[in-house]
Amino acid sequence: MDFTLSNDVVEFRAAIRSIIAETVTPEVVDEMHRSGTFDLPALNLALGAAGYIERAVPGLGKGDPVELWVLFNELEKAGAPFDGLAINIMIAGVVVAVGTDEQKARILPSIISGEAGVCMGYSEPDHGSDVASITTRAVRDGDEWMINGAKMWTTMAHKATWLILLTRTNTEVPKHKGLTMFIMPMDTPGITVEPVHTMATERTNATWYDDVRVGDDAVLGEVNSGWRTMTVALAFERGVMGGTNAGVPLLRHFRLWADKVGLSADPFVRYQMARTAIDMQVATLLTQRSAWIAGSGGLPGLEGSMTKLFATEAYQRSVRAFQEMAGSSGLLQFHEPGAAADGFIDYDARHAPVTTIYGGTSEIQRNNIAERHLRLPKAR
Template sequence: ASGQKEAAAAVPMAWWWAGQASGRAVARALHTFGGYGVSLEYDIQLYYRRAKAWSLLAGDSQRELIAVGNRLWGGVTCPLPECGEITLDFSLGQQADKMAQEVRAFFEANLTADLRAKAHHSVAGYDAAFSQKLCAAGLRYPHWPLEYGGRGATPFEMAALNAVFEEYGWERITGPVTNQVAFSLMGFAQDEVKQQILGEFARGEALACLGFSEPASGSDIYAAKTRAVRDGDDWIINGQKIFTTSGNLANYIYLLTRTNPDVAKHKGLTIFMVPMNLPGIEIQPVHTLQDERTNITYLENVRVPDKYRLGEVDGGLQVMLHTMEMEHGGADQYRLNYQSMLDNTIAWASTTHRNGSAIIEEPETRMRLAPVAVKHAVARVLCYRSLWASHYKVPGRSHFGPVSKLFATESYLQDSRDMMDLAAPWSLFEDRHGAGHIELGYRQSIGTTIYGGTSEIMRSLIAEHGLGLPKSRS
């Protein structure tokens, strides 16, 4: 690894991070013991001292950040010992690299100047014809099993595919959402509807949106009030969904409804795949801080044939658990935004000059960028661990997704604030280039800590599933 800047930087990165993380973890652990935590009778105080002292054995650990900056951006090399056989692979693997090459070749061949100009991180960047081409090339839903026309691509390959979409600034919302819904259809839809809708998705003729959140139930998702009442072979649905992203483009809404109000809230839910062109559905736009349109969806006396029901009547919880697990397993999607902000900040600092030299030459700049590079590297490892657990179906893994989402999005939020400061005053301007990406990161990062489950909900999932603590929510 000698001569490779990432390998040389990884040593001070790991040293600095270990000191930071262990110090914080032990301080929080001690705190939970209250007064006993500081009593010499209990061992926690020893851990508190050790976590700090060990990180200082080589001197002030903050100085490691100087080495990180110099090795990553200053061309400083250092000899590294022969590390022998490496049994851990920190990359996504060769198959995933091949997928990335294929997607990149596709973008190069098909992304016209007009499409490049249209590219946008939100659903405004969706282009039906381009999506149909992706479908025809097997690159829209390669994750699907062979029997449904997919390629059985692994989570690693999907992560590589998404990273290339991000490279080209292409939206990563309509595909992943429709993909998530497609897997629920495969597992729970009635045959006729399954074949029909999956066929439409596979040909790029239809999209789905998620209709979970309501004005009074976002985090408390199973408190949904949208009512579905049986009427012969149909259901009559009344209610309101909020934040139905891509609802303005979608052909189907994956709808969480209440079919039984007289039982515990999570026992009276049923899921429907409702065609958006049915009478009684109205969409109103909601515009967000991050240059994105989402929607409110009103449903008034919408008559839905029973064939569009997924799973059992009042069995919506089981279907939802399947869907939510996919959502939490997709934390790498959030990390990609964070990576873009970091890459763009480095590019900005390398190409923008102050007092006669590139800003990245300044030691203070490197000191500010280095912790972001470290935290992003940690986020990537956590996300890859989550992909690995999902690929190999490792038991007891259900908290890995929430851990990755929480860490990646909270770090993105915190670091976007700091990068705004670093790049000021350039970062004050909205722009699709240079420091404009930092400004966008600042506006985008806060939303990532909310949608897909807020940070507080992630923490309670980690506490319940990872630490075995009692449920904090009803």
């Protein structure tokens, strides 16, 4: 198989790198970690103005899987604040896949221009990975739906224009079948957002919904088919929209620091750096496979699970090894004197565990692979 990039993709990568160079400065990265908001409006607007967001949305744009991979690979290698952008492209793909024509016309233009962001209300305080057990209720009230409940880990809710919200609309059927997904403006009356700061510097949010009223035009997909709508989003999230090459900037930061302090000559250190580079290359190939399926109109649910499981656990192994080799200086944070790799070793050590949780824990990914690929009996 020839992995050489075509001339069109090479030009696309150069354009993405140019936009990153213009918008993602050291000051931007520092502010990202200080505020916990991993989003950059200037970057989103520049990509939108160039048509690259529309081009990347599964089912809407050019549909080139290599370009989809290149976009997020370049953002990830640069350490850019792209979490918001990834959510935006992912949910735009969901609207394309299951939304009505009216929803597509009303919602998509603001997202693909880079002007509007999206957040996702899935997990709840008492139902993290067991999303099907959620209790946030949407009850029919005349021509409207009235929603009450609470969500946790609603990342980007403090900046987003749109919200997709998973609710329970039928309590008389099996838990997976009584769910409905809604999409609504974040300024809809009755929505409250409170910050939740994580150990890895990212800010997420807890959100509350008190007598939130929306019409049928807010139903995304079919009533009581919210589980299917959510699986579309998860298929795009796992292994496609970034998060699979976090070991690349980690390796770059560690290597520069190791060169500076004289660790690079140690054979074991060199072995570990080579191991990380190999793992990230494998993660790249798995990501390209998932992106190819998404860009070709498919849903890479199984392939995404394989990609996410390998990439995030390899990242976690690498940063654990690097932190051990860095010693006490690997425990120092940004702006602390003597911090290994300017504090990035500590940051990655706190960030890596989180990557094995969001978008479905490693245990969920293993269950998915075991049941759907290996055809093993269900574990639940």
